[in-house]
Amino acid sequence: MTQTSFRRILILNSYHQGYLWTDQITDAVRNQIAPHFQDVEFYIESLDAKRLHSEALTQNLLQNLKLKYRNTRIDIIVTSDDDALLFMRRFHDGLFPGVPVVFCGVNGEENLRGIPRQHFTGLLEVLDVKPNLELIRRLCPETDKIYVVSDSTTTGIALRRLMGDAARDFPDIRFIYLKGEELSTDELIQQLRKLDRTSAVFMNVWFQDKNGSFIAYKDINPMMSRNCPVPIFGMIDMLIDLGIVGGKMNSGKTQGREAGAMALRILKGEATPASMPIITQSRNEYLFDYRQLVRFGIPESALPPGSNIHHRPFSFYEAYKGLVWGVTSIIIVFLVMIITLVINRRKLQTAKAQLIESRRNLAITLDSIDEGVITTDISGSVTSMNPAAERLTGCSIQEAAGKPFDEVCVLYRSGADEPIPSPVTGVIQSGTVTYLDSFSLLLTQDQQKRHVADSCSPIRDEENRIQGAVVVLRDATEEFALQEKLRQSEKLRSVGELAGGIAHDFNNVLMGISGAAEILESETSEEGKRFLNIIRDAARRAASLTSRLLIFSRKKQLVMAPVDTHALLNHTASLLSHTVDKKIIIQIKNEAPLSIITGDDSQLQNAFLNLGINASHAMPDGGSLDFSTRNVFLDQGYCEASPFDLTPGDFIEVEVRDTGVGIPPENLRKVFEPFFTTKEQGKGTGLGLSAVYGTIQSHSGAINLYSEPGKGTVFHIYLPLATGASPETHPEMEVCHRKACILVIDDEDMIRSTLQAMLESLGHQVLTASDGLEGLDSYRAKAASIDLVILDMIMPRMNGRETLEELRKINPELRILISSGFSRGDEVRVLQSKGRCDFIRKPYIRQELIAALNRLMD
Missing domain, CATH: 3.40.50.2300 (Response regulator)
Structure with a gap:
């Protein structure tokens, strides 16, 4: 994963750019670090120690670096080879204080003395001198003399020292050193021409001769190979292909790769230089030039296992060994395949039949379920719909196929006017299941709105790639309506608590008014009694209002007794006939065989009167007001689904129907709310229907209504029937029996x-x-x-x-x-x-x- 922060990396090379070893290290460091950061800049500096080396040049470079990087923050420094490490060890605190340093290509542990480990770490350039000497003796067993070629550079001297240490383990071989400080390049070549067949050459480095002349490795090595009659071995991979036989070789690519990996861990904050041990183990590989092996008659079988051979001539068998064996095997395989195909064909026919059956069963299942199922392709276009989805959207699959999902299914959030984004788009992009908002609205093709719920899921193929989406829509309109009823019931119950609390103080005031009026009646003139009657009438009307509040809140204590619903309705109709407009026709259809309930007759009569008076207000030009009854049985399922507290059993249903102006849809859910009224100010309290609602609730019943503008309104009231009871008669009131x-x-x-x-x-x-x-x-x-x-x-x-x-x-x-x-x-x-x-x-x-x-x- 790439990092977003900017990084600056300084690579300090001992040698010059264009030198293959140095370029290998630089490229490997870049390749390790660059892919992990979005913004990274590499600064490349070279000491050019192969060609030039003096204290004056060192000081000049020091001043140059100070000036160049005085305003540049370096995040980490990578050094290649000994001179760069020694330079940085000497001037680190003055040039780049606190900046981590990772070194590579260092030839000896003595160069690590004095480095501050809190800032420095890296890896040594392990030169496998002894394994290479053993390799020479193995490949050229007649060898008794080895000529070691090395110049006087830092690397050359270090390699010469390593060679001298290893030579002690080979007393049967004489080591002759051809030194750059003693020979010119021409003299070196003359020495090589004289070697006999019992000799071998070990090439370290030769960049400068005794005359100070510089010669590139790309030139000296081919020159040595052309003039040397015996095999030349080496330890650095950049020499391969330039005329040497080979050897166990150190690689600039390996050094750079390891150093880059260590630097990357430090840049990511996973480690510090002090916490990373210096790598001292060999990372070298055996490399050989096939052309030189042939020249000196060295068989491949004598090479160490796992050796890498360059320039091996093309071999069809070696290059296409798999193909050869494949072609050889194909005839056998072909026969096996024929038999297998016959067997598989039969299996395929069976699987095809099963697939057809499975699809048929799936189609039957989708056609049978109530939920609408719609599938889309990767672009979000509809590909299939089951019948439930067609009914829900009002659009057939023939009309919907190929259309974008959000054209077939326009979804809104409940209570919002703007369509919500298509869930299919989000699911295809994210690959996760999305659940629609609770009770989202679906706009059908005929512009109706239905409450829907459920989910949208991605469709994936066998390789887990998203191919489309499947949307499951459940019609939740009735469920939403039920929840709305439950919320309405809770709202009425809450307001009822407030209504009950008001009643106490209000009734105390009314008690004082009406009581005082009755006391004054015996002491007041006839003219005064007229005003007392006004006071008593106002108190009764106020008491009726309080009674409605208490009925609504279900706080008023009911006088429960057997009540004949038919007699109650007949009496209600009689009262209404003297109250409402004569243009309104009142009809009673008492068709219920059982009509006795247990209740408070006065409260029930007030409820029916309220419904009748409200109906008359809805028919200013006359109309019909019908009361009818029938017996019904409400089962367990109906009672549990109802927002009212009902007990399953036998009920009497009272239907109150008018032919008035009807109720607008936006007011249907509000009609039972206390203080809600559509009448002009001063013509209604808004407690009529809320009191009816409270009365029916207090009698363990239920009430609902249906209305359409211009077509009238129907109320359905359900009251539980009494068992084994008959209506009571009320005796006349008496005078006070005794004094107390x-x-x-x-x-x-x-x-x-x-x-x-x-x-x-x-x-x-x-x-x-x-x-x-x-x-x-x-x-x-x-x-x-x-x-x-x-x-x-x-x-x-x-x-x-x-x-x-x-x-x-x-x-x-x-x-x-x-x-x-x-x-x-x-x-x-x-x-x-x-x-x-x-x-x-x-x-x-x-x-x-x-x-x-x-x-x-x-």
């Missing part, structure tokens, strides 16, 4: 005042307390004379439930009338179950209070 001493405990001053006046007007003796603690103190003081306690449920310091429990501890037989504008039905029923306890909801009128007192006192 009553303790009123309520935190509202106006409630205490109006209730005290109302009770005293009925002949009762009244005591009052502003909260539970004060009420307990009053009761303890006069427990013997108090017959009954009227107790508010919501009070500061000590609430009604806590107060009731404390009163029971004092007198378990005490009669208590719970009075509240808002209380949880379950809590009241628990308190009533303990005996001698009743409940009356605020606001109430005098007759309701008398009835409650009579029930307790009797």
